[in-house]
Amino acid sequence: MITVVTAVELPTDHPMRAWALPNGFPMLVDAASQQLIEPALHYLAAKHLDHKGKRKWNAKAANTTAAEAYDLRCWFDFLQNVETGPNTFGKAWDLANENDYVEYRDQLHDLISNVTHRPLQDSTIRRRQITVEAFYKFAIGRGIYFGDFLKTKVRKGRTRPANSDVLRHTHNGQQDDSYVSAYREEVGPSGVIRALTEIEWQHVKRELGPMPSEARAGELTKSRDRLASELSCSTGLRVDEVSKLTPNDVFNLDSHWRRLSQDGRDSGYIPLVVTKTKRLKPRTILVPAYLVPELIAYVEGERKAAVNAGRAYAKTKGLVFREPKTLFVNHNNAGHNAGKAIRPQTLSYAFSSACRAAGLLTRVENLDPETMQSYNQMVSSHSFHDLRHTFAVWKYFALIAEKDAEPWKEIQILLGHAQLSTTTDLYLHVCAIEKARIGKKVMQATRKLGGVHNA
Numbered sequence: 001m002i003t004v005v006t007a008v009e010l011p012t013d014h015p016m017r018a019w020a021l022p023n024g025f026p027m028l029v030d031a032a033s034q035q036l037i038e039p040a041l042h043y044l045a046a047k048h049l050d051h052k053g054k055r056k057w058n059a060k061a062a063n064t065t066a067a068e069a070y071d072l073r074c075w076f077d078f079l080q081n082v083e084t085g086p087n088t089f090g091k092a093w094d095l096a097n098e099n100d101y102v103e104y105r106d107q108l109h110d111l112i113s114n115v116t117h118r119p120l121q122d123s124t125i126r127r128r129q130i131t132v133e134a135f136y137k138f139a140i141g142r143g144i145y146f147g148d149f150l151k152t153k154v155r156k157g158r159t160r161p162a163n164s165d166v167l168r169h170t171h172n173g174q175q176d177d178s179y180v181s182a183y184r185e186e187v188g189p190s191g192v193i194r195a196l197t198e199i200e201w202q203h204v205k206r207e208l209g210p211m212p213s214e215a216r217a218g219e220l221t222k223s224r225d226r227l228a229s230e231l232s233c234s235t236g237l238r239v240d241e242v243s244k245l246t247p248n249d250v251f252n253l254d255s256h257w258r259r260l261s262q263d264g265r266d267s268g269y270i271p272l273v274v275t276k277t278k279r280l281k282p283r284t285i286l287v288p289a290y291l292v293p294e295l296i297a298y299v300e301g302e303r304k305a306a307v308n309a310g311r312a313y314a315k316t317k318g319l320v321f322r323e324p325k326t327l328f329v330n331h332n333n334a335g336h337n338a339g340k341a342i343r344p345q346t347l348s349y350a351f352s353s354a355c356r357a358a359g360l361l362t363r364v365e366n367l368d369p370e371t372m373q374s375y376n377q378m379v380s381s382h383s384f385h386d387l388r389h390t391f392a393v394w395k396y397f398a399l400i401a402e403k404d405a406e407p408w409k410e411i412q413i414l415l416g417h418a419q420l421s422t423t424t425d426l427y428l429h430v431c432a433i434e435k436a437r438i439g440k441k442v443m444q445a446t447r448k449l450g451g452v453h454n455a
Contacts, residue, residue: 026069071131117366195393207354212297232387244276310339352380
């Protein structure tokens with residue numbers, strides 16, 4: 001059984017303090033032998049501490065290092081349970097090969113999260129693989145591993161649906177996922193398209209809060225989560241892409257908006273090139289013109305107040321506050337985090353919370369990893385990523401209503417898919433089912449995506 005322990009900082013007058021690990025730095029230990037797993041420590045230290053022992057250390061670095069430590073714990077725990085002969089288990093890390101790695105990836109499919117009590121999400125499996133590969137790349141570079149671990153490119157993430165009834169690999173002391181935000185694994189099976197209906201979207205919007213224009217005179221609203229969700233639903237942006245937008249993006253949109261006619265401002269779209277995308281491949285999205293004044297109002301009102309609150313808090317602590325480059329920031333009542341750049345998971349959590357508040361719930365069957373007993377739980381029916389799916393499905397029906405002969409090609413471009421087959425494989429089936437369900441009565445919201453806010 002592998003455990004994660006944390007370093008305790010030495011007293012300031014200790015002669016070895018300059019070379020000691022910072023307080024809270026994670027280390028892997030074999031619980032049975034009480035031996036430190038040194039290669040894992042060397043990897044974490046090399047990545048997160050500089051060569052002089054000085055600490056590139058803060059709350060963000062601590063969280064990232066802890067996540068990697070627990071990812072490595074899962075891998076080393078797996079190695080302890082590898083069958084190497086009749087009734088013989090355990091394999092040294094430097095003897096592990098690509099076959100072991102593939103088996104590890106496959107067995108992650110059936111692990112149950114200690115947080116959500118459901119099978120791990122594709123993103124969690126992918127992250128654990130990335131950490132393990134980075135560890136072996138480091139070991140190869142240091143000349144302490146000579147195997148064939150990275151000879152070929154092993155596919156990352158989920159390669160088959162989760163099987164919550166059969167656990168092929170459970171380990172004693174299974175990975176503790178307490179450092180993973182619950183929202184990461186509450187979104188259900190990967191690859192499932194769950195577009196919102198117009199009615200569902202109206203309910204969720206009410207829970208997300210008002211738009212800046214809906215505020216009373218002199219009142220400061222909290223419209224960040226609503227605006228972020230509106231952007232995703234009307235453009236197909238992913239949550240991390242939304243979180244990386246900048247005020248300059250809004251000012252560029254505003255300069256175009258000012259040149260539009262009144263009709264264009266009411267129902268038109270303004271192109272915006274986004275560069276911080278998946279795989280960093282730039283693409284052009286079409287932002288509904290009605291959103292631009294709302295975004296300007298957010299920048300000049302709610303965002304400015306949050307940044308000022310962050311600057312004021314930093315001043316009381318004798319710290320320097322640097323205004324973030326991101327459009328969306330933490331609220332002005334977020335204490336020491338006020339005015340700082342928003343994290344994607346904050347937006348995701350806000351959206352799923354709004355879904356739950358709107359009564360959009362679904363029953364899922366969970367499995368307690370300790371007792372192996374199943375139980376039911378009500379969770380949000382939708383995740384933030386479903387807004388991207390909603391955009392694609394609604395856009396399809398809008399294009400069909402406009403007699404577009406190649407709707408999938410336009411959707412592919414707007415979503416930024418490299419291959420047309422990716423778009424059709426994802427959405428063709430769900431659009432066919434929805435088309436049959438609604439018959440000839442296409443949802444009013446699909447007439448023009450820029451107008452759904454008025455429904």
